Amino acid sequence: xxFKCENLQKTGSFKIRGATNAIFSLSDGEAGxxxxxxxxxxxxxxxxxxxxxxxxxxxIVMPKNAPAVKCRAVEAYGGKITFCEPTVTSRAETAAxxxxxxxxxxxxxxxxxxxxxxxxxxAKELLEEVPGLDAVLAPVSGGGLLSGTCLGAKGQNxxxxxxxxxxxxxxxxxxxxxxxxxxxxxSSDTIADGLRASLAPRTxxxxxxxxxxxxxxxxxxxxxxxxxxxxxxxxxxEPSSAVALAPLxxxxxxxxxxxxxxxxxxxxxxxxxxxxxxxxxxx
Amino acid sequence: xxFKCENLQKTGSFKIRGATNAIFSLSDGEAGxxxxxxxxxxxxxxxxxxxxxxxxxxxIVMPKNAPAVKCRAVEAYGGKITFCEPTVTSRAETAAxxxxxxxxxxxxxxxxxxxxxxxxxxAKELLEEVPGLDAVLAPVSGGGLLSGTCLGAKGQNxxxxxxxxxxxxxxxxxxxxxxxxxxxxxSSDTIADGLRASLAPRTxxxxxxxxxxxxxxxxxxxxxxxxxxxxxxxxxxEPSSAVALAPLxxxxxxxxxxxxxxxxxxxxxxxxxxxxxxxxxxx
Numbered sequence: 001x002x003f004k005c006e007n008l009q010k011t012g013s014f015k016i017r018g019a020t021n022a023i024f025s026l027s028d029g030e031a032g033x034x035x036x037x038x039x040x041x042x043x044x045x046x047x048x049x050x051x052x053x054x055x056x057x058x059x060i061v062m063p064k065n066a067p068a069v070k071c072r073a074v075e076a077y078g079g080k081i082t083f084c085e086p087t088v089t090s091r092a093e094t095a096a097x098x099x100x101x102x103x104x105x106x107x108x109x110x111x112x113x114x115x116x117x118x119x120x121x122x123a124k125e126l127l128e129e130v131p132g133l134d135a136v137l138a139p140v141s142g143g144g145l146l147s148g149t150c151l152g153a154k155g156q157n158x159x160x161x162x163x164x165x166x167x168x169x170x171x172x173x174x175x176x177x178x179x180x181x182x183x184x185x186x187s188s189d190t191i192a193d194g195l196r197a198s199l200a201p202r203t204x205x206x207x208x209x210x211x212x213x214x215x216x217x218x219x220x221x222x223x224x225x226x227x228x229x230x231x232x233x234x235x236x237x238e239p240s241s242a243v244a245l246a247p248l249x250x251x252x253x254x255x256x257x258x259x260x261x262x263x264x265x266x267x268x269x270x271x272x273x274x275x276x277x278x279x280x281x282x283x
Numbered sequence: 284x285x286f287k288c289e290n291l292q293k294t295g296s297f298k299i300r301g302a303t304n305a306i307f308s309l310s311d312g313e314a315g316x317x318x319x320x321x322x323x324x325x326x327x328x329x330x331x332x333x334x335x336x337x338x339x340x341x342x343i344v345m346p347k348n349a350p351a352v353k354c355r356a357v358e359a360y361g362g363k364i365t366f367c368e369p370t371v372t373s374r375a376e377t378a379a380x381x382x383x384x385x386x387x388x389x390x391x392x393x394x395x396x397x398x399x400x401x402x403x404x405x406a407k408e409l410l411e412e413v414p415g416l417d418a419v420l421a422p423v424s425g426g427g428l429l430s431g432t433c434l435g436a437k438g439q440n441x442x443x444x445x446x447x448x449x450x451x452x453x454x455x456x457x458x459x460x461x462x463x464x465x466x467x468x469x470s471s472d473t474i475a476d477g478l479r480a481s482l483a484p485r486t487x488x489x490x491x492x493x494x495x496x497x498x499x500x501x502x503x504x505x506x507x508x509x510x511x512x513x514x515x516x517x518x519x520x521e522p523s524s525a526v527a528l529a530p531l532x533x534x535x536x537x538x539x540x541x542x543x544x545x546x547x548x549x550x551x552x553x554x555x556x557x558x559x560x561x562x563x564x565x566x
Contacts, residue, residue, distance in 0.1 A: 007517045070512070083381040227564050231352070234290045234560035241542050277517035 001248070002133065004126040007237050007277025011073070013194075014122050014145055014275050015039075015046035015109075021118030022107050023050040024092050036104040038062070038084070038091040041070030042194060042276050043109040048079025059104055061094045063087075063211050067193065079084030088184075088198070092237060110144030111200030120155075126271050127156035134259040137272040139243040140164035140173045141195040142164035143203025145275060150210035153271075159270075161212040161259065165244045167191075167222060172198045175216040177207060191219055194240035194276065213257075216247040225249055229274070241274040248272070284531065284553050287409040287415065290520050290560025294356070296390075296477075297428055297558050298322075298329035303304030303325065304401030305390045306333040314339045319355040319387040321345070321374040324353030324560050325477060326515025327393040342387055344377045346370075350476065351461070352563035371467075371481070393427030397402070401433030403438075409554045410439035417542040421556040422526040423447035423456045423479040423497060426486025428558060435492035437555075444495040448527045450505060455481045457497040460490060472490075474502055477523035478560065496540075500529040502564050508532055512557070 006014035023035060023228045035058030037047045051058035060079045062071060063086035074081055084094040099106055108115065122145070123136055136153045140146040146164045153160045166173050170188035182204045188196040201209065217225075226242035228249065229235060247253050248270065259268040289297035306318060313441065317340030320330045327343045334341035343362045345354060357364055365475065367377040382389055391398065405428070405431035406419055419436045423429040429447040436443045449456050453471035465487050471479040500508075511524035511532065512518060530536050542551040 012517065230519050230564055231562070234288075236293065236513050236517040236519060279514070281513055 001272055002126065004122055004271060004273045006122055006234060006240070006273060006275050007235060011045045011049050011173060012253070012276055012278040013040070013042040013046065013078070014119055014273070015042040016049060017121050018115035018118030018144060018148070019043065019046035019050040019107065020053070021110060022078070023047070023054050025114045026105060030105050033105060034058065034177050035102040035107045036061070036095055036098045037107045037109060038095040039109050041066050042198065042278060043075040044079065045070060045077060047107050048074045048077035050085060053080045055274055057104070059098050059102065061098065062089055063091065066128045069281050070278060073278070088257050097173045110142035111202045113202070115144050116148045116151070116203065116206070119145045120152035123149040123152030123271070124156060124274055126273070127160065128154055128209040129272060130269065131157060132269055133157065133160050133271045134261055135163060135257055136163040136266045136273065137163045137165055137215075137247070138273040139192070139195055139240050139275050140241070141170075142197035143173060143199045143207055145273065146173070146211065147203045149273060150206060154210060159260070160209070161257070162210065163257065164207070164211055164214040165247055166214055166216055167243060168216045168218055171216055173207070173269035176214055177214055178206055178210065180208070190242050191222055192240040194238060195243060198240050199232040215247040217243055221249070235274070236277045236279060237274050238276050238279050241276055244275070284411045284555055285409065286516070287405055287554060287556045288518060289405055289556060289558050290518060290524060294325070294332050294360070294560040295559055296325040296329065297402055297556070298325040299318075299332060300404050301398035301401030301431070302326065302329035302333040302390065303336070304339050305397040306330070306339070308397045309388060315387050316386040316388060317341065318390045319344070319378055319385070320380045320390045321378040322392050323476060324349055325561060326354060327358055327362065328356040328561075331360035335361045340387070342381050342385065344374055344381065346374065349478040350563050352455070352523055352559060356485060384448060392480070393425035393487045396485070398427050399418065399431045399434070400487065400490070401453050402428045403435035403450060403475065405440055405556055406432040406435030406554070407439060409556070410436055410443065413554060414440060415552055416443050416554045417544055417551045418444040418446060418540055419554040419556065420448055420498075420530070421448045421526045422475070422523050423449050424523070425480035426456060426482045426490055426556070428556065429456070429494065430489035430557060435487060437493060442543070444538065444540070445493065446495055447490070447497040448530055449497055449499055449527060450539055451499045451501055453478050456490070456498055457499055459487055463491070474505055474514045475526050477521060478526060482487065498530040500526055504529040505512040509528065513547055513552050518557070519541045519560045519562060520557050521559050521562050527555050527558070
C-alpha cells in the first residue's frame with residue numbers, strides 16, 4: 001500500500017490543490033472582486049489560504065456546526081466567515097447572497113473544472129512516484145477529489161483502477177452510480193464530517209465514465225481504520241481519510257477489488273489518498 | 284525548527300538505533316545465548332525487534348503497569364516478557380535473575396557505550412541534513428539519547444549547543460547536573476512515561492562534559508506541546524517527545540537558550556528530536 005499523505009499538505013488537506021488552481025486561474029478583473037465559497041471546513045481553509053497568496057478577499061460560508069478548529073483555521077488564513085444553517089440549501093443561498101452583494105467569484109468546492117483539475121494532481125503525483133499501481137482508492141463526497149483521482153491516475157496509467165470509498169451513512173455516490181441517476185444525500189450523520197456533500201452534475205458525469213466502483217464502509221470500520229493509521233503509521237488523519245483505507249482492512253478486502261495482481265506471489269500495489277488531517281483534540 | 288521524526292522509526296522510536304548497534308556488536312558466541320533487558324516499553328520493543336533480525340532470543344523484563352500497546356509490540360516482535368514490580372530495584376533484580384539462569388547478555392537501555400553510540404546516529408543524521416543548527420533539543424531520561432545527541436551533534440558541528448529537556452516531575456538529570464552528584468529519581472508520576480528512569484554513571488559523565496543545559500517543563504506544557512504537534516504537524520508523538528518541544532513554546536523560550544543567532548533578522552535554527560510515537564488510543 002502506498003499512501004499519498006494529503007494531511008501533510010498546506011492547510012492540512014488536498015483542498016489547497018483545487019483552490020490554488022481555481023484562484024490563480026482568475027483574471028485580474030475577476031480576482032479584484034474577491035472570491036466566495038461554502039464549505040464545511042477544508043475547502044474553506046484552502047480558499048482562504050490561496051486567496052491570501054493572491055492577495056484578494058475571501059468570503060467563506062460555513063455551517064454553524066462546523067468544527068471550531070476549522071473555523072479558526074479559516075480566520076487565521078484571513079478568510080471572512082459567514083455562518084449558515086447546516087443544510088445544503090442554506091449554504092447555497094447564503095453564498096449566492098454574498099456573491100450578489102459583493103460581486104465576488106464563486107469558487108465551488110467541487111462542481112468546477114479548475115477545482116477538479118487541481119485535485120487531480122494528488123493522484124498524478126502518486127502515479128509518477130509509484131508508476132505501477134493496480135488501484136487507487138480515494139474518499140468521495142461531492143466528487144471533486146474522486147473525479148480528479150480518476151483523471152490524474154488514468155492519465156498516467158490507463159490500467160490503474162480507481163475506487164471511491166464512502167460511508168454507508170452518506171452513500172449518495174454509490175446510489176447515484178448504481179442507479180445511473182444523480183441522487184442527493186438528505187441527511188448524513190457520519191463521523192466522516194468531510195463526506196456529507198452529494199455529487200454534482202459535473203463530478204457525476206466524470207465518475208460515470210471513469211470510476212471502477214464505490215466501496216461502502218461502516219462507522220465502526222472508519223474508526224478502526226483511523227486508529228490503525230494513527231497508531232501504526234504515526235500520522236494524524238481525519239475520519240474522512242480513513243474511509244479510503246477501511247475497505248482494505250476487511251478479510252478479503254483486497255481480493256474483492258478484482259485486481260490483475262492479487263496472488264501471494266504477485267501482490268497487488270494499491271495507492272490510498274489520505275485526504276486530510278484536520279482534527280480537534282480534546283485534552 | 285527542524286524535527287527528527289524518530290516516531291517514524293522502525294518500532295516507533297529512536298531505541299531501535301542503540302538496540303541494533305548493541306545486538307549486532309555481539310560475538311556469535313554471545314549472541315547464541317540470547318539477550319535480556321528491562322524497559323518500560325520502547326527499548327523493549329527495539330531489543331525484541333533487533334534480536335529477531337539477528338535471529339536470537341530476547342527476554343524482556345517489563346513493569347506490570349507498562350502500557351498494553353507496548354507489551355503487544357514486544358510480543359509481536361517475538362520477545363518473551365517477564366513482568367516485574369514497577370520499581371527500578373525490581374526491574375534490575377528480575378533481569379539479573381534471568382541473566383543468571385539463561386546466560387543471556389544484558390542489553391542495558393542506556394548504561395552501555397554501544398547503545399549510546401547507536402542513539403547518537405539520530406543527531407548525526409539531523410546535523411548532516413541541516414548542518415548549521417544552533418542547537419539540538421532532546422528529552423532526557425536515562426540519558427542514552429541525550430548523551431548520544433551530544434556526541435552525534437557536536438561531532439558534526441562543535442558550535443551546536445545541546446540541551447536536555449525533562450519533566451519537572453522527573454528532574455533527576457537537572458538535579459544531577461546542577462549539583463555535580465548523580466541523583467536518583469525516586470518517584471515520577473509524569474505523563475511522559477518514557478522519561479521516568481535516572482541517569483547512569485556512564486551517561487552522567489558524558490552529559491557533565493558536553494551538555495549545555497537541562498530545561499524543565501510542566502505537565503501542562505507537555506500536554507500542550509503534544510497537542511500542537513498532533514494538530515499542526517499531523518504526526519503522532521508520545522508525551523516524552525513533546526517534552527523536547529515544550530520549552531520553545533514559552534514566551535521567550537528561544538531567546539532563553541542564549542544562542543548565537545536569535546534576532547529577528549537572523550533567526551536561530553533549532554533541531555528537535557521527536558523521540559517516539561507509541562501511544563494507545565482509546566476509541
